[in-house]
Amino acid sequence: MENPISEDELIATCGKVGKILLTSGAETSRVESTVEYIGKAAHFDISCHATITALFVGTNQQSRTHLVKVRLGDFNLEKVDEINTMSRKFVEGKINFDELKIAIDQIDHKVIDFTWPQKIFGAGVVSVAPMLLFKATWADLGLAFFVGIFGYLAAQLAGRRIKTPYVAAGCGGFIVGLLAAALQTVGIATSAGNIIVSALMPLVPGVAITNSFREIVDRNTISGVVRAVDAIIIAGSIGAGVVLGTSLCSLLAHMIGGF
Amino acid sequence: MRVLIEFVISFLSTVGFGLITNVPRRSLLPAGITGSLAWVAYYLVLQVDPGLILPNFTAAIVIGILGNISAVLFRVPVNIIYVPSLVSLVPGGILYLGMRSFTLGREAPTSQYLFNTLTIAISLAVGFVVAEVIFYRIKPILMKIVTQRRSPSHS
Numbered sequence: 221m222e223n224p225i226s227e228d229e230l231i232a233t234c235g236k237v238g239k240i241l242l243t244s245g246a247e248t249s250r251v252e253s254t255v256e257y258i259g260k261a262a263h264f265d266i267s268c269h270a271t272i273t274a275l276f277v278g279t280n281q282q283s284r285t286h287l288v289k290v291r292l293g294d295f296n297l298e299k300v301d302e303i304n305t306m307s308r309k310f311v312e313g314k315i316n317f318d319e320l321k322i323a324i325d326q327i328d329h330k331v332i333d334f335t336w337p338q339k340i341f342g343a344g345v346v347s348v349a350p351m352l353l354f355k356a357t358w359a360d361l362g363l364a365f366f367v368g369i370f371g372y373l374a375a376q377l378a379g380r381r382i383k384t385p386y387v388a389a390g391c392g393g394f395i396v397g398l399l400a401a402a403l404q405t406v407g408i409a410t411s412a413g414n415i416i417v418s419a420l421m422p423l424v425p426g427v428a429i430t431n432s433f434r435e436i437v438d439r440n441t442i443s444g445v446v447r448a449v450d451a452i453i454i455a456g457s458i459g460a461g462v463v464l465g466t467s468l469c470s471l472l473a474h475m476i477g478g479f
Numbered sequence: 480m481r482v483l484i485e486f487v488i489s490f491l492s493t494v495g496f497g498l499i500t501n502v503p504r505r506s507l508l509p510a511g512i513t514g515s516l517a518w519v520a521y522y523l524v525l526q527v528d529p530g531l532i533l534p535n536f537t538a539a540i541v542i543g544i545l546g547n548i549s550a551v552l553f554r555v556p557v558n559i560i561y562v563p564s565l566v567s568l569v570p571g572g573i574l575y576l577g578m579r580s581f582t583l584g585r586e587a588p589t590s591q592y593l594f595n596t597l598t599i600a601i602s603l604a605v606g607f608v609v610a611e612v613i614f615y616r617i618k619p620i621l622m623k624i625v626t627q628r629r630s631p632s633h634s
Contacts, residue, residue, distance in 0.1 A: 245500070246558060295500035297559045302503075304556050334498050342498025350489040350518055350567045354481070372499075417572045421492075422499055426571020427562055429596065433604035452578065455571075459579035 225262050225317045231277050233321050234258055234266060235288045237303055238275040240328055243293035246300045247435060248272065248443045254307050258320075261311040272443040292450060295427075302327050342422075343372035349418040356414035363400075363409050368419035371396035375423055386457040392423045393458035397465025405473045416462055423458055425451035482519060489518035489567045497563035506559050509549035514564030517541040521568060531595060535602040536609075538568050543610020544617075551621055561607075570599040 234255045241251045251270040255277060259266025265280040272292065278285035303324070310320045334342070347368020348361050356364075375392030382388065396419045404412035432447035493514030497507050521538040528534065546560035577592030 245562070246556070250556065250558065295562060297500050297502045297562060299501075301506075301555055301559055305554075333501060338498050342495035345491045345495030346499065346566060348488060348492065349572065350485060350492055351572060353485060353488055417576065420575055421566070421571065422496070424571030424575050426569030426574065427496075427565050429571075429574060429600050430565055430569050430603050431562075433600045434607055437604045437608055451574070455574040456578040456581065458575055459582045462575075462579060463582050 225264075227264065227279055227282075229321070230259065230262050230264055230266070230317070231279065231284075231286045233317075233324060234268065234277045235275065235286045236324055236328060237307065238268060238270060238277065239288045239290055240299055240303055240324070242270060242272065242275060242290045243296075244299040245293065245295040245297065247431065247438070248440045249435075249438055251275070254304065257311050258307050261313075262317060270443075271440075272446045292446075299327060340369055340373070344369045346422045347371075347419045349421050352414055352418050356418065357410050360409055360411060360414050361418060363403055364415045364418035367396055367399045367403070367415055368422055370399060371419055372422045386453060389423055389454045390457040390461035393420065393461025394465040395461075396420055396423075397462035398469050399465075401466040401469035405469060412466070416466075420458060420462075425454045428454075482522065485522050486515045486519050490515035492567045493563045496566040500562055502559050502563060503555060506549070506553055506555045509545075509553055510560045510563045513542055513545040513549060513560055514567060516545060517564055518567050531598050532602045535568060535599050536606040539603040539606025540610045540613070542568075543607045544614055547611070547614040548617075548621060551618075551625060565603070568599075568603065570596040573599070 237258065238251050238255050241254060242248070248270045252268045255268040255270075256266055259268075259279075267278060267280055269276045273290055275288040275290055276285050277288070306315070306320060306323045306327070309315050310317070315323070333339075344365045347364045349364075352361065371392045374395040375388045378391035379388035382391075396416055400409065400412040400415040400419065403409035403415065409415055428447055429451040432444045432451060434444075435441075435447060436444035438444075490511045494507055494511045497510050502510060517538040520541045521534045524534040524537045542561060542564050546557055546564065549555075549560055550557040573592050574596045577589055577596060580588040580592060
């Protein structure tokens with residue numbers, strides 16, 4: 221039987237699909253099933269094994285395996301959606317393999333993003349946590365809106381400059397802790413603790429830890445554990461950042477008060 | 480009145496997190512509604528049972544069912560609805576508090592907070608599993624309605 225798609229090309233494309241999906245924050249089971257669907261639509265018996273740090277793609281007829289290394293990334297759900305749309309179109313036969321390959325290359329290089337003002341607004345709104353409604357004062361929640369924006373911006377900018385992992389989250393925590401403690405010392409805010417918890421909402425890895433438990437329940441134990449440990453260490457570096465920020469602020473207040 | 484305020488704030492929270500995590504524009508509205516309904520469910524159950532497990536479990540079931548339905552209606556992967564609508568329920572703040580007391584060397588609050596984190600995360604995850612089981616029962620009916628609606632508009 222003649223097949224117009226060469227095996228190597230298919231495996232390379234599938235590897236790329238898997239890599240984009242994993243770094244954009246899709247679940248491992250979804251990655252595996254998407255790659256296998258594409259393989260089935262191209263009349264190849266492809267098997268794919270995905271963990272959060274590596275991805276293996278191979279066909280069952282021969283012994284070669286394609287290995288793709290993956291790094292944990294931020295959420296970029298729009299890429300997940302675009303890949304999903306493309307693979308669905310390919311499976312339904314609306315586009316052929318070459319078109320799929322071009323589309324995936326485009327998605328890989330394209331920077332799909334909301335604009336900065338939109339993201340800043342988003343970070344601010346997330347910083348008003350429903351958890352603290354009627355527990356914190358309204359003024360504190362209003363302040364958390366702005367503190368959260370600064371924390372988010374600090375984390376994003378630090379993440380761009382510094383490549384050491386976990387430093388970005390620590391910087392965000394530091395700024396949030398510093399600002400909240402300063403607001404309390406000056407007397408504008410009632411409770412620094414409430415502001416900090418609320419304003420950390422965009423930074424804190426809560427969704428990551430819930431997803432990790434969903435993976436564990438789904439029997440993707442390795443990915444789940446990797447995600448959980450990663451989330452705990454991010455939370456730890458945020459915590460350390462906040463502690464540094466608040467103690468720096470109290471130190472400064474002490475020195476100014478001493479003079 | 481209070482429920483309305485909770486609804487609006489959690490809606491904004493969900494949409495905001497959607498902006499940060501870059502969801503496709505067409506799923507912002509369904510994700511926001513899913514997230515805020517789940518939060519209202521959480522709030523209402525919390526009035527009856529002031530624990531950690533039952534409110535989070537109920538909210539996860541609401542997200543799971545509504546998320547799957549809107550995934551079919553708007554043709555997006557389910558995770559894209561799940562991630563933003565989880566943001567107000569998720570144990571991020573508690574995890575932070577736990578790691579902060581760990582940094583400060585306080586043993587009792589650390590274990591308390593981490594235990595709560597674990598409880599919430601597991602009850603959310605189990606809620607999703609239950610919701611998916613329920614959804615597979617509804618799915619054939621939903622697909623029938625969807626195909627009936629779509630076919631006249633195409634032909």
